[in-house]
Amino acid sequence: MSAAPKSRWAEDDAETEALLEQKRREKEERKRAKAEKQRQEEEAQKLLAQKRNEEAAKGSPQGSTNGDAGRPSKRRRLSNEPEPHPDIIDEKPISLLRFPAPEWGPCRHVDNFERLNHIEEGSYGLVSRAKELATGEIVALKRLKMENSLDGFPITGLREIQTLLESRHTNIVRLREVVMGNAMDDVYLVMDFLEHDLKTLLDDMREPFLPSETKTLLLQIISATEFLHSHWIMHRDLKTSNLLMNNRGEIKLADFGMARYYGDPPPKLTQLVVTLWYRSPELLLGAEKYGPEIDMWSIGCIFGELLTKEPLFQGKNEVDQLSKIFALTGPPTTQTWPSFRSLPNAKSLRLPATAPPVADSNNIPLLPRSNFPYLTTAGLTLLSHLLSLNPAKRPDAATCLMHPYFREDPKPKAKEMFPTFPSKAGMEKRRRRETPEAPKRGEEAPRLDFANVFGGGVGEGMGTGGEAGAGFALKFG
Numbered sequence: 485m486s487a488a489p490k491s492r493w494a495e496d497d498a499e500t501e502a503l504l505e506q507k508r509r510e511k512e513e514r515k516r517a518k519a520e521k522q523r524q525e526e527e528a529q530k531l532l533a534q535k536r537n538e539e540a541a542k543g544s545p546q547g548s549t550n551g552d553a554g555r556p557s558k559r560r561r562l563s564n565e566p567e568p569h570p571d572i573i574d575e576k577p578i579s580l581l582r583f584p585a586p587e588w589g590p591c592r593h594v595d596n597f598e599r600l601n602h603i604e605e606g607s608y609g610l611v612s613r614a615k616e617l618a619t620g621e622i623v624a625l626k627r628l629k630m631e632n633s634l635d636g637f638p639i640t641g642l643r644e645i646q647t648l649l650e651s652r653h654t655n656i657v658r659l660r661e662v663v664m665g666n667a668m669d670d671v672y673l674v675m676d677f678l679e680h681d682l683k684t685l686l687d688d689m690r691e692p693f694l695p696s697e698t699k700t701l702l703l704q705i706i707s708a709t710e711f712l713h714s715h716w717i718m719h720r721d722l723k724t725s726n727l728l729m730n731n732r733g734e735i736k737l738a739d740f741g742m743a744r745y746y747g748d749p750p751p752k753l754t755q756l757v758v759t760l761w762y763r764s765p766e767l768l769l770g771a772e773k774y775g776p777e778i779d780m781w782s783i784g785c786i787f788g789e790l791l792t793k794e795p796l797f798q799g800k801n802e803v804d805q806l807s808k809i810f811a812l813t814g815p816p817t818t819q820t821w822p823s824f825r826s827l828p829n830a831k832s833l834r835l836p837a838t839a840p841p842v843a844d845s846n847n848i849p850l851l852p853r854s855n856f857p858y859l860t861t862a863g864l865t866l867l868s869h870l871l872s873l874n875p876a877k878r879p880d881a882a883t884c885l886m887h888p889y890f891r892e893d894p895k896p897k898a899k900e901m902f903p904t905f906p907s908k909a910g911m912e913k914r915r916r917r918e919t920p921e922a923p924k925r926g927e928e929a930p931r932l933d934f935a936n937v938f939g940g941g942v943g944e945g946m947g948t949g950g951e952a953g954a955g956f957a958l959k960f961g
């Protein structure tokens with residue numbers, strides 16, 4: 485009889501055969517080790533059972549014949565908590581701490597709410613005032629936008645829900661729950677309803693808010709932002725239409741559709757964020773890495789808008805926007821913003837040789853007083869710092885809250901003393917003025933050529949149609 489045929493490969497390659505042999509040995513070894521472990525475990529189990537039996541026999545009452553043999557005379561201690569002291573007779577039962585566990589369950593249907601009226605007329609039609617049928621409570625229902633979501637639930641919607649849920653703060657709108665319609669892409673946020681948004685209110689007011697009222701509003705906006713930033717959330721779309729207000733002088737920050745978590749150092753992020761009029765110069769110049777300072781810039785714009793009732797920089801396109809900003813702040817210099825030249829869109833920027841603007845002791849240029857005649861020096865300093873071109877020079881939210889502007893006279897007005905206004909969102913239809921919208925997710929940030937604009941000529945190749953700039957006297961180099 486011939487021996488069993490060897491593997492063709494083994495014949496060919498002695499090295500392979502040795503390897504296979506080693507593998508076999510290792511496998512054998514593992515099998516043995518496993519069997520040994522099992523044997524040891526069984527032995528340990530046997531010993532344990534034996535010990536228990538012995539203990540049970542010892543603990544049984546002497547001479548017991550009533551079949552209770554084996555039952556311990558006293559409750560056996562199951563934990564190693566200390567024995568109660570014999571003197572303590574009236575020992576209170578220890579109550580366990582209970583924590584609410586998040587409940588997972590199906591969303592309720594939107595039919596639990598009766599829609600009363602659209603809050604937004606025309607352009608979106610996404611936010612409505614509604615009544616919860618069971619309780620009669622008035623809420624706001626916001627239908628999530630599902631465009632650009634061919635590959636599932638839109639990331640913006642997820643971020644909006646996640647960041648809003650985490651942001652429990654008196655100055656941030658409360659998300660009550662998420663409800664569904666009949667289709668998978670019919671998702672609504674149920675929020676507390678507020679009578680106004682600041683933009684509509686400012687449009688309808690004949691005079692701007694009083695200085696004391698401006699302070700109360702601004703403090704609340706900054707408090708909400710401070711909360712977000714301390715939780716590593718950037719809002720990325722701060723503007724007056726995203727600031728809700730009730731008839732008790734309270735502000736609630738809303739619209740977290742652009743919000744996201746950030747880190748330190750900041751990750752590479754999309755540049756196309758923040759509605760144009762509130763967008764910071766570093767974003768306009770194409771910065772890919774940016775941080776919460778972009779929100780502080782927007783707050784500067786909102787501050788200016790509260791003072792004058794008009795959006796501060798109403799650019800027609802990115803280039804015009806930057807031009808309008810420089811017209812107020814003066815152009816950046818290597819002293820005031822050393823790194824601006826390294827930003828992608830700054831390469832083509834030609835700046836005029838102008839006298840450097842008046843700067844304060846922190847080398848931050850002060851805005852011209854004539855633009856804000858009713859603002860105190862402390863107020864002008866805070867505004868100038870928030871609108872510092874150099875993001876590193878902008879104060880963070882926590883610092884702003886401590887600013888002398890809020891402590892000097894007139895003091896911030898008590899919220900209860902605020903005037904009330906008729907609520908357009910309540911029932912009446914309203915017309916909105918044309919204002920730019922927040923950028924859409926997935927849009928490409930335009931490559932901008934700033935060289936063509938500041939001379940006043942019609943720019944070419946600009947993402948938004950090549951309109952001329954603000955007419956600020958910047959010249960080609």
Ligand SMILES: Nc1ncnc2c1ncn2[C@@H]1O[C@H](COP(=O)(O)OP(=O)(O)O)[C@@H](O)[C@H]1O
Binds near residue numbers: 604740
């Ligand atoms: N909770 C709310 N209460 C009252 N009005 C609201 C509420 N939420 C949003 N609105 C109104 O709807 C508008 C659009 O809502 P927003 O969340 O900003 O959505 P969008 O992403 O479409 O901008 C706001 O400017 C405001 O006028």
Ligand SMILES: [Mg+2]
Binds near residue numbers: 725726739
């Ligand atoms: Mg909005």
